[in-house]
Structures are given as C-alpha cells and as structure tokens.
Amino acid sequence: MTYNSLFTVLTDAALVEETLTHAIAAAEAHDAHLDVLCLGVDRSQTGYYYAGASAIVLQETIARAQEESEEVEALARKRLDVTTLRWSLDAGVSQLADLGRHVSARARFSDLVILPQPYGDGRGAELEPVTESALFEGHTPVLIAPVGAAPVPHPKRILLGWNESSEALGATRAALPLLRAAESVHVVVIDPPTHGPNRSDPGGLLSQYLARHRVKVEIDVLSKTLPRVSDVLLRHVTDMDADMVVMGAYGHSRFREAIFGGATRYMLEQAAVPVFMAH
Template identity: 70%
Template sequence: MAFKTLLTVVTDTDLVDCTLNNAITLANAYDAHLDVLCLGVDRTQTGYYYAGANAMVLQETLTRATADAEKLASAVKAKLGSTDLRWGVDHGVAQLADIGRHVAARARFSDFCVLPKPYGKDRGIELEPVLEGALFEGGVPVVVNPCSQAPLEAKPKRIVLAWNESAEALRAVRAAMPVLEAADAVHVVVIDPPQHGPNRSDPGGMLSQFLARHGVKAEIDVLSKTLPRVSDVLLRHVADVNADMVVMGAYGHSRFREAILGGATRNMLEQSSVPVMMAH
C-alpha cells in the first residue's frame, strides 16, 4: 500500500520545527498529503477542584490552551505555506486525559503518523498519550524521530527489523512494506529464538521468504541476549550495521506493565538515536 495521507500532531512550540521538518521530508518523498493537528492542552483534571478554585480559574486554563492552539496553528501554516505540499491544518483544545481520543479520530484516516520522541528532557507529558492514541485507537503505524542533529531519512537505506514472531511485529512489517522495499538492506534481527517450535531450525526464514517475494533485500541476523535488555542488544546491532531506521512491533506487553517495569517499546523510544517505525 502506498502512503497517501500523513498525519502529525504538535502540542509544543519548541518541537514545531523538528516535527514539521520530518513530516515535510516524508510527505515529499511519498507524494503524500500532510495533515497537521495542533492541540492546546488543558491540563486541569475533570471533577477536581483545589482550594479556592472556581469557574473563572477553569475558564482561564481553557483560554490559555486555546491561545496555545492558535499560536501553534499560525506557526505551522507559516512554515507549510512556503512548501509545494498538499496540506491541511486544524487546531483545537484537548484535556490531558482525553487527548488520545482526539488524535485517534484523525489517525484512523491516515496511512501513518510522524511524531516526536515522547520521552526525555523538555518533553511534555502529553506526548505519550498522543503516541498511544495513534497506535492503539488510531490503528496506524507511527514513525518516531528523536529529533537529533541528523535529518530524517525519508527512504532509509539500511533498516533493522526486530522480529519475534508476534502479531505486533508482523503488523509493523506489513505497514512498513513501502519503506522496506526501497531499502538497500534489511537486517531481520532475531534475538534468542525459541529452542522448540516449527521455526527453531530456521528462525526468521518464513519472514525472509515473504519479504523476498516483495523484492526486499533481507538478511537474517540471529543474536544472543548478551545484555540485560532486548532493547540494548537491538540498539547495539543498530550501531554495528549503521542502520538508518528500526522497524518493530509496539507494546507486546500491556502499557501498564511497560510503564512500571519497562519493556522493549519504551526502552527503544527512550534510547534510540535513529527513527523508529512501529505498529501495534
């Protein structure tokens, strides 16, 4: 499937340039229409009143969020107005607890989303539910870029594909097929394959055959878990092969478990220095 509609969400003026530059690069590369949703975040909690709070205080937070959304929309329109892209910009206000629903309503009718890294210094708490809204309720693949010094590669030449035979990993493979087909090399990484099962003698073999029939230049890298976390092994291999992107399934465990105990998805989003394309 070709990418024809791309969505990005901006909630922070400091991340407008980084997020839009990545989205513009991808939209140009795939000749896609770019939709931008600008959200002012109302951070008050529904039903919660602190001492002395009244309707005027709550109205003030709503007014501030509305002004933030309008400021974001103006900045985005000014930047996109100088491009040759087909684009659209919408803005609104969302409460922090409800932001995922607003994102999902737009993401459902997009081919994929491009979003900033949700974790790290100076990253707002709203970036995590924005990402999860697109992945879970929106059901679309998401490209998360760390916004590092290196520009985003629209069509990466060398890709690491994390494969564990899960449904999430297979959805990521199907969603990323246009990207995989354009790559010079795709490293299918299998970490500690199961010792029992139908694929024990040829881990990743059936996936490699599937990819080859699509013209993907895939090779299988079977690795041992020699570091404490799967994400550590994966990131080391990304550096070893000088990969431009990681493709992986997202949240094979519950979001609650990953938030408390950690997991490959959260660790990759926190630590990866290259873009991560994921699907759930």
C-alpha cells in the first residue's frame, strides 16, 4: 500500500496554516495528490428554533458560514499556490448535522486523511464529527496533527499501541508504509492478558507479521501504573522519544468514550506528536 491520494478538511481560518503544513509535508513525502475541502459550517441547530422564528435569523447563519468558507478557501489557495504539489480544492457550506456526509464521501476515496487536533482550546464543535466521519463512514485512516508540532513525514521512532483488537490491527496494516520506513517500531503492550493463546508471548504474532514486512520491531510490555492507558502510552512516547503514535481508534463505542472517556479521546487531547489512527 502507498499513500497516493491524501485528503484534508479545513473549517477554521485559524487552523488553515497549521493543518496544511502537515498535509503538504505528507503529500511531498509520498509524492501524493492532495484534495482539500474548505467548509463553512452552520453551527446552529435549525430543528431547535421556536415556531415562527424569523427566516432572517436562519439566513444570517448561512451567510456567516458562506463568509467563513470563502475566507478559508482564500487562505488555502494562497498557501497551496506556492507549492509544486498536485492538488485540488472544493469549497462549500454545510450544517453541522450534515457535515459527515460531505467528509465521508471524499474520505472513502483517499488513502489517508490529515486533520487538526479535534479537542482543546479554540477548537470548533465541528472538528470531532469531521474526524469521526473520516474514520467510521469513510473507513479511511486519519493522521491527527497536534497543536504547535512540526510535521513528521518520515517518522523514525514509532510507538504502536497493541491490545489485540481489530482496530489496532487495522491501524497497523494501514500504517505499514510508515512502519517499514521507520528506524524502530516499538509495539507497546500494557498489562497483557494472563489467559489466552498469546499470554506467554504478548505481541509475538504481530512482531512476526511486521518482521516479514521488513519492519524493525521491538516489543515493550508495560504495567498500567497510571490511572489511564493513554497516560502510560504518553509517558512511553516521552521515554522512547517517539515522533509518531499508531493506534486503533474507538475500541469502545463513541458514546461511551464521549461520556466516560477513553484511550482515543485522551490521546487526541494530550498527544504532542502526530497520531495515526484507524477503525
């Protein structure tokens, strides 16, 4: 597998430079085509307006979204025009509730989607559904660019979170081009099961699979000495000086993770390095 077709979504003028910097670096590294979707988002919930609400109010929200779309598009074109990439750009307006349809329709015909960190200060409500739409409806791996971090188109040290789930295996397969090119890949297993076929060799079958793909792999078995699995992963990112994390996304339901938290959400909130995810 190669990354020949990349895709990114821009909804906030303040995040255009940050997101495109990562997307352009990835496109240059893989000699890929970059598709850009610039969306102005109507964040109002029309279904909740009281009866008889003025049509002017509704028109104002759409007009505001159109202005945002035009601003984002202008910034994106200015940034892309100075590159030598093969790229294309679409722009439009979408209501928040209908955002997923537009994102997934394009993501499913891409090899990799590059998106900004969806959680944190100043992050719009639309960033989370954009990320989830690419993963769940688009069935495409996503690379999350952390706030303030430099692009890492050729990661040298990759932390691969492994819990024997289909999500983690899917992320591993999707990330193979990056894993093969890395200097070292650490398969991290936290509190492996004490029963089952792999209890005596946690991560062994995955390590064998990766070695056959010419991946330079090591296995790190860790104890859950911190309250959350994501805390242990983030600490190990620092310990091994990793410059990318590969992991499965949303092993539990999205509703459960939204209410109670989960490894995916906490990693996306706290990671200081790019996170490559697939579901």
